[in-house]
Amino acid sequence: MVSQGLLADWPLRPWILAATGGIAGLGVYELLDGFTAEPWRAALAALLFFGAVATGFVLRPQNLIETAGFALGVGVVMGGIAYLAVNAGDSRAGEEFAFAAGVFFSILAIPLFQAGFHRKRLATPYAETHFHVWTDAVSAGGAFLFMGLSWMLLWLLHGLFSLIGIEIIEELIETGWFSAIFAGATFGAALGVLRNQLGIIGTLQRVVMLVFSLLAVPFGLAIMIFLVILLFSGGGALWEATDSATPVLLTCAVGCFILSNAVVRDDDEHRSGSAVMQAAALVLAVCILPLTVFAAISMGIRIDQYGLAPERIWALIAIAISTAYGLAYWVGLALGRLGAWSDYIRRANLHLAVVTCGIALILALPLLDFGAISARDQIARLESGEVSAEDFDYAALRWDFGEAGRDALEELVASPDQQIAELAQDAQIMESRPYGRRTQADRREIAEALDYGDLGETARAAVAAYVRDEIFQCAEGCRAVSLGQTDGGELIALLSDAEYERPKLLLVGPDSEKAVPQFVRDGRLMGDVAIEEGPGGAGGQVELRPFEGQQLYVDGKPASEPFK
Template sequence: MDESHDVARDRAGWRLRPPLLALLGALAALAVQQLLDRGQSGTVSYIEPAAWRIATATAIGTGAGALGFGMERNRWWWAVLFAGVVGAFAGLIFYWNGGGWRVWSDWHTASLFLAIAIAVPLFQTARDQGGWRFPYPEVHGHAWTNVVLWCACWLFVGVVFALAWLLAALFDLIGLHFLRDLLRHSWFNALLFGGGFGAALGLLRERDTVVRLLQRVVTAVLAVLAPVLGVGLLIFLISLPFTGLHALWDATKSTTPILLSCVIGALILANAVIGNSEEEEATNPVLRFGAMALAVAMFPLAVVAANATWLRVSQYGLTPDRLWAVVFVALASAYGIAYLLAVARARGRWAKRARVSNLQLAFVVAGLGLFLATPMLSFNALSTADQLARLESGKIAPEKFDWSALAFDFGESGKAALKRLARSKNATIAARAKDVASKDNRWAVASVDWERSEADLLVKRLRVLPVAIPVPLELRKVLTNYDGCGNNGSDRCTILYSASSTEAIAIPQSCIDKNAQDPVPNTHGSGFIGRGWDGCGPARYRLTAGIWGKVEGAVAPRSPAERAALKAGDAAGKVEIRPVPARRVFIGGVPVGDPFE
């Protein structure tokens, strides 16, 4: 009785909560800003903060958020302890993963915050119950309410900044620029953001009844979509035996993400229909049928997603992203099996079993997410070992191997593998590994692969004169530039090149065709204008110090005597025209392009 009274009293209101959370948010945001802002201007190259700074900022921000959502007047010290543990775990895991902004775009971070998002409503329920008890209506209610609060607080922050800039513009009209100047400082924006978010969270949590009513409205709206998605998924699954799975692979390379998104959507909408308890279940038979259809469809969708993931792994080997896909498919399958069994065993009363499964799986997902957030299980190392085995066994050719992924997606394991491959007995692998190791970004590696691919394709449309002989790879690479043979797969190209020659001359077929076209009447004057393309002519290449390069036709520097003679001749008016011998390309006896020299 006393415990229920305490919870009811907390939800009735706590006047100190809004100012406390506003102060907490402002101080936490300011601390994060001071840790991460190195005082660099736009003219200075950006320097990433040290790993400990990013990890500490993550700990402070995460801990403050957990405290804001978890704090109540009753057992407030539980919330402080919980927030401290959550913040410490977040910061240590970030630092353990190597720190840096790179970690924020990693799946490890997604796993960490998924675990925290599940842990918070579980803590809120235990706090209200005063022990390790988790009534499903309370857990589910807190989870949905937290989502609504999160979105509403971000909306409030946006309104706060819009209002601040509006007032700054208003004060500017009368010559008062203090607010505009303050908004140009990062520390002031941090205070405004943190204070606004905390104040919104405190004010909304003071109106718990309104927020829970809003949560019910949101779930009621979402529930209406359950029959739509349910029927759509059933039609999709019924159609698969007739269309075949190959239609999925032919349509897109994103089969697994699309299917998993459908499973997540089905899970959310099904729970919007079944509610927190039997009393909150939708009574409309259309909605109930839609939720049951979603429950039945989840597992088959997960099976198809698993098949798609297996095909990608078997064809292209393991990568960190594919291993994460395996994890997500496994979780989707777990939910799919639980919901399918609930429908099979309880039929019309399946929702009760589904709610029990939700609570059990919540603990599993939170624990698994926390474990996968740590580097204890290295997907990079597993992927590297698998890809190296494929390369060294000959299952994949060196030119088809994804070198950029090994260098930039597999972390330290990939970089160590590159060093090992650079000492390979296979000369092709060793040379490619050394070349990739010298690049500092994936685009440089990709450009090398693209150049090689284009150079290989050029062979199919290349005519070599006077004798058809193989053209060196390095020469073919420069020939694919736009001012040589280009990379248009339909445009043939002729090259004058002899074995062991240090010079080559190339001209694309399109250029020859344009020079051979008839002139057309000049509609803006008299005479005719040519149909040839200005500047269209042969391109000249020369081998210098082992490197093929285009000769741009630059004039050699004048000697001092020649420069003196030029000045004297100009002063004396000695300007004349003389015929000189020149090298030039002739096709069928007709000159094409400008003389070389």
């Protein structure tokens, strides 16, 4: 069981954590206010934030130096990960996943430290780890709730004092530094109070697990019905839904893990005595493996169709970890049978938590470049003919795979295959990540199908480059009409056949490779056009009329703000 030292009341704890939270909140605000992607700012902000959070959960008067050192260590690790992520910028793919892996490492490391894993290693009692996982979750939820209530009270006080003409509270709320201090201090104070009541929180977490265990019965029945129908249907419906199948299946596997452990709890003495709930926990434990296997098959189909991408590699890692849990549970069920299977599951939880914590830390560090791995796989698919030049996703190399992807795209631009080179160059000159799943060949085809009228070669090429980026504008057809020369170059109206698309004004400079969309500000053209509700259509008659300058008309009706 948990030592009495951890359950002892420490009167200074709420005050220390309130001060820590307030200082950390102010520091994070000052470092990230007007954040300009400076790595050292991100590192210090992460150090303060995660160090303060870890302090809130582990700090205690016993072994004060050791607990403070651990909290500082968590802050330093997360600060380093934040520095690497921001410093990498877009040169590495999936840095947000790497940072998330660091957060996951911290979430697992805190209860392991609280249970004394750094001393006891694999001899750490599962009951202690289980106790800290759940009490940490309940404490964090309670602290967030208190912080929200504190904000509500502050707004209520503002409303009260505003009745007598005092607006100082609203002025403070609207001040960023005060909000940061208030949020950090209230969260820290609440966490300190709750951590002083771990004995009560431990009882409350049993109530929470009881509520969760009630959900185990209907959820286990639903999962079992789903798997039976899926198996008898041959999995056809699942394979047709590969876009959403993997995250849904993995989420269900996590649900099975949480609810089965809510019934199993930390020992047989506290395990639910209901035969129905025990049966539900058994079903949920059994279902984790098939759910992860189906998730793996679904992801395999998607990779076979589209090749590797950084997010798919991260998904494979999540599937592998989930499958490890599923296999461990099956082994526990086989060894323990109906009598002692829950004891094997508890042991597996501890061992796998340690392994997962280590894997998360490794993945958070820039040891593997998933963008480079994905780029090599995509190029190999193109060179082998597994994907045609028309269907190849050149935009993914440009935007999704980091510097390695852009280097690979540069090589494709120099390819002796003229079609590949042209499509790669189209993606290379894109200024923003295109939406949708149109291939580069589709974009080129839509751009070539435009009615360019009497536009010159330079204007035609520049408008085509714009349309390849803004594909939705002309997906149903477009017409480009020259409106004459301006100081900045040739002004062109782009009219779409789609009813939901309004006319666009484009400006093509003398040396423009891509048309620039325009908008009206203070009566002058500056960027994307601001057009009121009005007529559209590629077949309408286009003209410019004087109106405190000029204005775009379609079929004799105004279709834009006036401009000069």
